[in-house]
Amino acid sequence: IILSKINVEGNAPEKDLSTNDDVYQNMLKGGGIALEKCTGVKIANSEIKGNAATSGGGMYIDDSPGNEEQPGVTFESTTFLSNKARRIPSKASAEGHGGGIYATGKSTDIYSKSLEFQECTCQGNGGGVAVYHGSKFVLDEAKFEKNTALEGNGGGVFISTALGLK
Numbered sequence: 674i675i676l677s678k679i680n681v682e683g684n685a686p687e688k689d690l691s692t693n694d695d696v697y698q699n700m701l702k703g704g705g706i707a708l709e710k711c712t713g714v715k716i717a718n719s720e721i722k723g724n725a726a727t728s729g730g731g732m733y734i735d736d737s738p739g740n741e742e743q744p745g746v747t748f749e750s751t752t753f754l755s756n757k758a759r760r761i762p763s764k765a766s767a768e769g770h771g772g773g774i775y776a777t778g779k780s781t782d783i784y785s786k787s788l789e790f791q792e793c794t795c796q797g798n799g800g801g802v803a804v805y806h807g808s809k810f811v812l813d814e815a816k817f818e819k820n821t822a823l824e825g826n827g828g829g830v831f832i833s834t835a836l837g838l839k
Contacts, residue, residue: 674711674713674714674715675715675717676714676715676716676717676719677715677716677717677718677719678717678718678719679716679719679720680719680720680722681705681706681719681720681721681722681724681731682705682720682721682722682723682724683722683723683724684704684705684724684725685701685704685724685725685726686701686702686703686704686707686726701726701727701728702726702727702728702729702733702735702775703726703728703729703731703732703733703775704724704725704726704729704730704731704756704757704758705721705722705724705730705731705732705756706721706731706732706733707729707732707733708732708733708734708735708737708746709733709734709735709736709737710735710736710737711734711737711745711746712737712738712739712740712743712745713743713745714737714745714746714747715746715747715748715749716746716747716748716749716751717748717749717750717751718749718750718751719750719751719752720751720752720754721751721752721753721754721756721773722752722753722754722755722756723754723755723756724756724757725756725757725758725759726758726759727758727759727760727761727768727769728758728768728770728771728775729758729770729771729773729774729775729803730756730757730758730759730771730772730773730793730794730795731753731756731772731773731774731793732753732773732774732775733771733774733775734746734774734775734776734777734778734781734783734808735776735777735778735781736777736778736780736781737778737780737781737782737783738780738781738782739782739784739809744782744783744784744809744811745780745781745782745783746781746782746783746784747783747784747785748783748784748785748786748788749785749786749787750786750787751785751787751788751789752788752789752790752791753773753774753788753789753790753791753793753801754789754791754792754793755791755792755793756772756773756793756794757772757793757794757795758770758771758772758775758794758795758796758797758799758803759795759796760796760797768797769795769796769797769824769825770795770797770798770799770803770805770825770831771795771798771799771802771803771831772790772793772794772795772799772800772801772820772821772822773790773793773799773800773801773802773820774790774801774802774803775799775802775803775805776802776803776804776805776808776810777804777805777806777808778806778807778808779806779807779808781807781808781809781810782808782809783808783809783810783811784811784813785810785811785812785813785815786813786814787813787814787815788812788814788815788816789815789816789817789818790802790815790816790817790818790820790829791816791818791819791820792818792819792820793820793821794820794821794822794823795821795822795823795825796823796824796825797822797824797825798822798825798826798827798831798833799822799825799826799827799830799831800820800821800822800823800827800828800829801817801820801827801828801829801830802829802830802831803827803830803831803833804830804831804832804833805833805834806833806834807834812830817829817830
């Protein structure tokens with residue numbers, strides 16, 4: 674899958690969060706784009722802007738392994754601008770991580786070249802990027818500018834048990 678010169682702007686998954694007490698069934702993943710169990714996805718020369726979710730305001734990536742020939746997800750010359758990860762109001766400890774990107778899963782393999790994160794915010798960890806649960810995320814020539822983790826850690830980047838970050 675190749676996504677080139679796309680503009681993903683002003684999106685948010687919607688769900689009534691007040692009807693179910695099971696927080697994990699209520700997670701709203703990937704305001705702009707959500708990838709689960711994908712291999713060989715390339716996003717190039719694109720802008721992910723003004724999206725919102727509880728995990729990965731701009732993009733959520735889970736269990737997306739690479740192989741010998743290619744990573745699970747590749748970014749080239751892509752900007753994440755003004756994306757937000759917010760917590761569920763009734764569940765103060767629930768998510769709100771990864772304003773730009775939330776990457777999780779020990780098989781997840783991400784490579785990026787010339788990736789920018791500008792003015793992305795989250796209520797939890799990782800205003801620009803949050804990397805969890807053994808994900809591999811290579812950032813080559815990345816730029817982080819004016820990103821904020823309002824109530825957590827890592828305004829630009831937050832890493833928890835990642836396999837590798839370059």
